[in-house]
Amino acid sequence: MYPTSSITDAQWVILAPLLPPPGNTTGRGGRPEKHPRRLILDAIFYLVRGGIAWAVLPREFPPQQTVYGLFGSWARHGVWQQIHDALRDLVGLHQGRDPLPTAAIIDSQSVRAADTVARTTRGYDAGKKVNGHKRHIAVDTNGLLLAVVVTVAGIQDRDAAHRLLTQLRARFSTISLVWADGGYAGRLIIWACKVLALTVEVVKRTDDVKGFAVLPRRWVVERTFAWISKHRRCVRDYETLPTHHEVMVHISMIMTMSRHLARTGDW
Known part of the structure; x- marks a missing residue:
């Protein structure tokens, strides 16, 4: 129905095996699901791609309570991250890469908060002049997402990196090298080396270059x-819970990777 968000047949072949089984098929009882999973995912993808509110989903989709209910349930149980990680490994394998990375790149991005985000849960990034949240991500050398942490925008990158690198180390014991920008220099490098056995290498901008410049790794x-x-939905922060913001990042990457696999036929 919607070219930029609707799941194609090729995408569905990839995504369907990654979804958890409905509750009534696992011996736990419960009623059969009333609406097709594909249609519910279409609604969630439409919302994430278009940045609309849950309450204004078009009528051709299931009721917004049903769509949000599945979104929230899967968020609580870590299903979105499981789907994301399975797709990331699939993309890596079909690109001839080892699914266990040995290096990563980290950075942050401040996102302005909408009025749906409580003032008590947001912060102000004085450098970027943004009032909202900051998402901190780690990616592999091909740009695929390895970890994401959402904090208030006012937190310093090197402080939030403690959580990000800890999560990265817990999930990938194979990583030994992390590239970062100058905002992560200082005590973080020593802490990462001693506590997590990670070498954080700062990629600096040369002083003689003016304006925009493509920096290695960054x-x-x-x-x-x-x-x-x-x-x-990720351009501005509409989520009342930071964990839901992290889920939106995972869903955006699910959409990106599944479309890539479906388009190239690498599945």
Whole structure:
């Protein structure tokens, strides 16, 4: 129905096996699901791509309570991240890459909060002049998402990186090297080395270059932010819960990766 968000047949072949079984088919009882999973996913993808509110989903989709109910249930149980991680491994395998990365790139992006976000849960990034949240991500050398942490925008990158790198280490024991920009220099490098056995290498901008310049390694994570920002629900922060913001980032990457696999036939 909607070219930029609707799931194609090729996408559905990829996504369907990654979805958890309905409750009534796992011996736990419960009524059969009333609406097709594909149609509910279409509604969620439409919302993430278009940046609309849950209450104004078009009538051709299931009721917004049903759509949001599945979104929230899967968010609580980590299903979205499981789907994302399975797709990321699939993309890596079909690109001839080892699914276990040995290096990563980290960076952050401040996002202005909408009026739906409580003032008590947001912060002010004085450098970017943004009042809202900041998402901190780690990607592999191909730009695929490895970890994401959402904080108030006022937190310093090097402070939030403690949580990000801890999450990265917990999920990937194979990573030994992390590239970052100058905002992560200082005590973080020593802490990461001693506590997490991670070498954080700062990629600095040369003083003789003026204006925009493509920096080694750092351009990869900037491209990932561009992929995420193609989805309007991620351009501005509408989520009342930081965990839901993280889920929106995962869904945007699910859409990106599944479309890539379906388009190239690498599945």
